[in-house]
Amino acid sequence: MKFLAITLIVHRPDPVTGVRKPTQDRFREVLDNALLAEELGFDGFGVGERHERPFISSSPPVVLSHIAALTRRIRLFTAVTTLSLLDPVRAYEDYATLDHLSGGRLELIIGKGNGAAQRELFHVTPEDQWARNAESYEVFRRIWRNGKVTAATRFRPELTDAEVWPRPYQQPVRVWHGSATSKESVDLAARYGDPLFSANVTHPIEPYAELIDHYRERWEHHGHDPAALAVGAGSAGLHVARTSQEAVEAYRPVFEGTLAFQRQAGLPVVFETLEDFVERSSALIGSPQQVIDKVHRYHERLGHTTLHVQADASGLDDTRHRDSLELFQSEVASVLRKDIPDPPFDWGPVLPTASTTTPSTTEEPVRA
Template identity: 85%
Template sequence: MKFLAITLIIHAPDPVTGVQKPTTERFREVIDNALLAEELGFDGFGVGERHERPFLSSSPPVVLSHVAALTSRIRLFTAVTTLSLLDPVRAYEDYATLDHLSGGRLDLIIGKGNGTAQRELFHVTPEDQWDRNAESYELFRRLWRQGKVTASPRFRPELTEAEVWPRPLQRPVRVWHGSATSRESVDLAARYGDPLFSANVTHPIEPYAELIRHYRERWEHHGHDPALAVVGAGTAGHHTARTSQEAVAAYRPVFEGHLAFQKQLGVEPVFPTLEDFVERSSALIGSPQQVIEKVHRYHEQFGHTVLHLHADAGGLTDAQHRDSLELFQSDVAPVLRRDIPDPPFAWAPVLAGPAPAAATVRVPASASVPSTG
């Protein structure tokens, strides 16, 4: 099993202290957490993409380029790249550049994104967001693979024998599809034979397990080898301590801070108590043995081989956060690495060979997702 540390770069008051860090300090904290993740032996570090309050993650290529310059081993993930909002040509240019600057350590997780404000900012509607996501991915995928591209997309100007630079280092780059509660991302991943990353943070296990089962069904429907279907999964929170009592006691102020914020917004919490949150959500809060057992319970439903934890302290003190991650890596990760296989592909970069021949195959005006059947 592989382990990622992921941040959405939330810029909000600390749920326990109420203190909000200045923007510059928040970015420095993100970089420090990336360095800590590499130091502790995490396999990947991910940065989300949001274009609305309270997030500072509007430019993951810039953040990840800075992380790339300061690290040497850890793989760099987007979580997610919101292709429904982006020009796929410009997105390709950014990430092909990052691919070189990182020495081929880039993985992409793509998705349509969430949030009304950012959708309105880019003039994307609920009716066209999924078609935009699918079309942008089709074009991005071709740009990465082909030296010249001719296409007549629906949502951006057509391309005629277009050459886009730089050519990437990895050919191809690995692209995961982020999935929350809708089937569209699942169907798109299965159609192209790409890995799936389940958000797995808001609800109990059942809806996520159902979507993963659907992914595997559609994967086989499209003729892919069932043994090569790959799933990653998120977690709703994390704190590993020597005993369950220590873990729950340390996390209680964090949970209560988040609960108060939800009530302030008029949002009905899915998990009304910390005990319910620990029991029914994907949060990993407890002793090393309890965390191991919970990951195994989820693995029985998901069959996932990649797991993400939160890179940010999120209300824990810096010392608590570091101690928790250190304990996870010393007492939890080795057991899960032994018990649960890695994804069936090389984790090291697949670097470019000779440039491919020019291709001018014209694609349909809209690369819409296939029927869910």
């Protein structure tokens, strides 16, 4: 099993102290957490993309490029790249550049994104966001594989023998499809034979498991090898301590502060108590053995071989946060790496093959 630490770069008051850090300090914290993740042996570090409050993650290529300059080994993920809002040509240029600068360490998780405010900012409607996501992905995919691209698009100017530079380092970059609540992302991933990353954060396991079941069905429908299928899954929170009592009590102020924020913001509350949150959500809060057991339970239902945990302290003090991540790596991840297989592909730069380097200029409409 592989492990990622991710951040959406939420910028709101600390759920325990009520103090909001200056913007620059918050970005510095992200960089420090990326360095810590590499130091502790995480396999990847992810940065989300949001274009509305309370997030300041509107430019993941810039943040990940800075992280690339500070690190040497860890793979760099987007979580997620909101292709429904972006010009796929411009997105390709940014990420191809980042991939070169990082030495081929880029991995993309794409999705349509969430939130009415960012849809309005980019003039995207609920009715067309899925079609935009599918079209942008197909254009993006073609550019990454072909020296020249011709495409009859609906949501951006058409491309005619277009050359886009720089040409890629990875050929192609690996793209995961982020899945939260709808079948559209699942269907897109299965159609192209791409890995799926389930959000697995807001609700209990079953709705996510149903989407993964659908993904497996559609994967086989499209004729892909079942052995090549890969699933990743998120987690709703992390705090590992020597005993379950210590972990739960240390996390209680974090949960209560977050719960108060959700109610104040008018957000739906799924887990009313910390005990329910620990029991029924994907949060990994407890002793090392309890966390190992919970990941196994989720793996039995989801079949995932990659797991993400929160990179941010999220209200824990710095010492507890670091201790938790260290304990997770030394006593949880070390066991799960042996118990659960890795994804069915090399965890490194994607090397070119004949099928990914053949140029094409055939004009085709993109399928939305």
